[in-house]
Amino acid sequence: MSEPVSGKQRGATRTRVQRGVISILWALAGVVLVVLMWEAVKFLGSFIELPINTSDTSMPHVWTMVDAFSNPVVRGSDTTVLQAVVSATLTSLKIALGGFTIGVTFGIVLAVIMQRFAFFERGLLPFVIASQTVPLIALAPLIVGLGNRISFGPIEWTTTYSVMFIAAYLAFFPLSVGALRGLQAPSATSLELMRSYAARPNQMLWKLRFPSSVPYLVPALKVSAAAAVVGTVVAEISTGVKGGVGRLLIEYARETTSQPAKVYVAVFGAIALGLAAAALVSALDLYLTRNLPKESQA
Amino acid sequence: MSSVQTSHQAVDVQGLWKIFNEGSNNEVTALSDINLSVKPGEFISLIGPSGCGKSTLLRVIGDLTGATRGEVFIAGETAPVAREKQLYGIAFQQAALFDWRTVRRNVELPLELQGLGKKERRERALELLELVQLSDFAEHRPWELSGGMQQRVAIARSLAVDPPLLLMDEPFGALDEMTRERMQNELLRICQETGKTIIFVTHSIPEAVYLSDRVIVMSPRPGRITHTVPIELGERNEDTRETDTFYAGVTAVREALRGRSASASPPRIEEL
Numbered sequence: 189m190s191e192p193v194s195g196k197q198r199g200a201t202r203t204r205v206q207r208g209v210i211s212i213l214w215a216l217a218g219v220v221l222v223v224l225m226w227e228a229v230k231f232l233g234s235f236i237e238l239p240i241n242t243s244d245t246s247m248p249h250v251w252t253m254v255d256a257f258s259n260p261v262v263r264g265s266d267t268t269v270l271q272a273v274v275s276a277t278l279t280s281l282k283i284a285l286g287g288f289t290i291g292v293t294f295g296i297v298l299a300v301i302m303q304r305f306a307f308f309e310r311g312l313l314p315f316v317i318a319s320q321t322v323p324l325i326a327l328a329p330l331i332v333g334l335g336n337r338i339s340f341g342p343i344e345w346t347t348t349y350s351v352m353f354i355a356a357y358l359a360f361f362p363l364s365v366g367a368l369r370g371l372q373a374p375s376a377t378s379l380e381l382m383r384s385y386a387a388r389p390n391q392m393l394w395k396l397r398f399p400s401s402v403p404y405l406v407p408a409l410k411v412s413a414a415a416a417v418v419g420t421v422v423a424e425i426s427t428g429v430k431g432g433v434g435r436l437l438i439e440y441a442r443e444t445t446s447q448p449a450k451v452y453v454a455v456f457g458a459i460a461l462g463l464a465a466a467a468l469v470s471a472l473d474l475y476l477t478r479n480l481p482k483e484s485q486a
Numbered sequence: 487m488s489s490v491q492t493s494h495q496a497v498d499v500q501g502l503w504k505i506f507n508e509g510s511n512n513e514v515t516a517l518s519d520i521n522l523s524v525k526p527g528e529f530i531s532l533i534g535p536s537g538c539g540k541s542t543l544l545r546v547i548g549d550l551t552g553a554t555r556g557e558v559f560i561a562g563e564t565a566p567v568a569r570e571k572q573l574y575g576i577a578f579q580q581a582a583l584f585d586w587r588t589v590r591r592n593v594e595l596p597l598e599l600q601g602l603g604k605k606e607r608r609e610r611a612l613e614l615l616e617l618v619q620l621s622d623f624a625e626h627r628p629w630e631l632s633g634g635m636q637q638r639v640a641i642a643r644s645l646a647v648d649p650p651l652l653l654m655d656e657p658f659g660a661l662d663e664m665t666r667e668r669m670q671n672e673l674l675r676i677c678q679e680t681g682k683t684i685i686f687v688t689h690s691i692p693e694a695v696y697l698s699d700r701v702i703v704m705s706p707r708p709g710r711i712t713h714t715v716p717i718e719l720g721e722r723n724e725d726t727r728e729t730d731t732f733y734a735g736v737t738a739v740r741e742a743l744r745g746r747s748a749s750a751s752p753p754r755i756e757e758l
């Protein structure tokens with residue numbers, strides 16, 4: 189009989205940490221590579237004709253970008269570009285997080301309903317899928333228009349909520365489809381086992397279906413988080429809502445002639461937003477899969 | 487057999503039919519007119535070629551699927567009531583342990599579903615893990631255990647609510663011969679210690695003979711009981727598998743599985 193080695197679990201944890209360090213190193217190497225390529229293209233462009241414009245206005249030097257971090261937002265202002273971008277990124281992060289949470293909650297609720305009642309799966313799933321063919325981003329201004337006419341008593345519907353709604357809408361779909369597959373994942377044997385214990389429907393859900401859905405839920409959460417972030421930034425741009433990094437992107441893009449590096453600071457903000465979302469989901473992943481065999485980790 | 491329910495049998499199956507997809511053109515008669523009574527404390531095995539309805543019979547007894555016709559009683563209760571009252575425990579060919587729970591918490595699962603307190607179910611689980619000799623692995627995850635160990639956890643789990651009846655569907659099917667024989671002895675020991683009634687599905691003739699008080703031989707299309715072979719080996723020990731009685735039992739079951747005609751069967755087999 190093969191007895192499990194007691195050090196096995198510790199070994200697995202160590203490789204996990206090692207893997208983490210290695211992936212961070214790779215990410216850093218990637219950044220260095222991008223910087224080098226950027227400067228290489230610029231350098232090449234000063235000798236030969238390239239299909240892209242490599243002038244300092246279109247492709248500022250990396251150090252100019254770094255320099256731009258500490259420039260004042262407008263001449264004479266105390267706030268630096270970096271501060272403005274950080275605060276805008278945090279605002280967008282809140283909106284994306286709100287949208288993500290709403291989308292995930294709604295997606296899971298919908299998946300549970302669809303799983304529980306075959307009737308709803310047949311009835312709802314086509315609508316869930318069809319919902320994704322509506323180009324909501326394109327309709328963003330319309331949503332804002334509609335939203336402005338909504339009021340929930342003391343709570344006033346602001347454009348920010350419209351952006352959050354769009355993010356939620358985009359996040360919900362991958363989640364509900366993934367969660368539904370996950371809830372349907374338990375083997376026939378597991379289901380019969382629970383039935384033999386006379387498990388109630390809610391016990392079936394909490395003790396079997398939710399835990400079994402984790403391997404499906406984790407990738408769905410990743411897609412949803414990405415959708416929420418992209419949805420937030422794009423919706424910010426298309427609705428023109430103030431405060432977020434999306435708005436900064438268009439504002440700074442208009443200033444390229446005078447301050448070409450400025451817009452890149454906003455781009456870094458948008459990247460940071462994506463990384464924050466990825467980090468959040470990775471944390472969720474680690475938490476949700478803490479009890480599962482390492483192979484089943486997505 | 488009397489059709490009057492006396493409520494003293496551990497299991498009583500009367501005129502049971504199970505027809506899948508009845509009325510459609512892929513209709514399958516999985517069980518036809520099954521009659522079976524099992525006494526409390528009796529160990530019976532179901533044996534027969536693949537597809538003869540052994541699993542289906544077990545699942546109908548456990549109310550995991552409904553009967554098309556006929557009746558099933560466990561300790562005098564109808565199958566659905568018996569399931570609600572947790573009058574049986576079940577173990578399948580796959581251990582079907584939940585990966586996200588520790589070994590101990592897998593064994594606790596049925597007790598948890600019944601709402602037993604944390605402390606009580608913990609104690610009970612540890613007691614059962616001791617019974618299957620896995621105390622050292624209580625806090626391990628199922629996937630850290632070998633197949634045989636997992637199967638023992640599944641057996642411990644099926645004993646959790648202390649049901650009078652165990653339904654076992656090829657629980658040792660995936661094990662090597664050595665592990666299997668050891669598990670058989672462990673199962674017999676558990677039975678002796680707990681006095682359970684067992685219905686055991688297997689493909690192995692020696693296994694059926696070694697374990698059982700009675701071997702039920704089934705045949706397919708439609709699934710039915712063809713023979714019942716009583717086994718009288720007395721107390722099992724290391725030499726049991728070498729005795730003439732054991733070989734005679736094996737031969738009798740083999741003949742019953744092969745021969746469908748009455749003449750092919752030795753006289754000690756009861757024809758049905």
Ligand SMILES: Nc1ncnc2c1ncn2[C@@H]1O[C@H](COP(=O)(O)OP(=O)(O)OP(=O)(O)O)[C@@H](O)[C@H]1O
Nearest residue numbers: 506507514516535536537538539540541542543709
């Ligand atoms: N859910 C189902 N729907 C339709 N037919 C089924 C279903 N379950 C079983 N059957 C049919 O019932 C018959 C008996 O199946 P069962 O699983 O009980 O056989 P078995 O004796 O356990 O076989 P094995 O030894 O291979 O496990 C088979 O012909 C099978 O195709």
Ligand SMILES: [Mg+2]
Nearest residue numbers: 540541542655
């Ligand atoms: Mg079977």
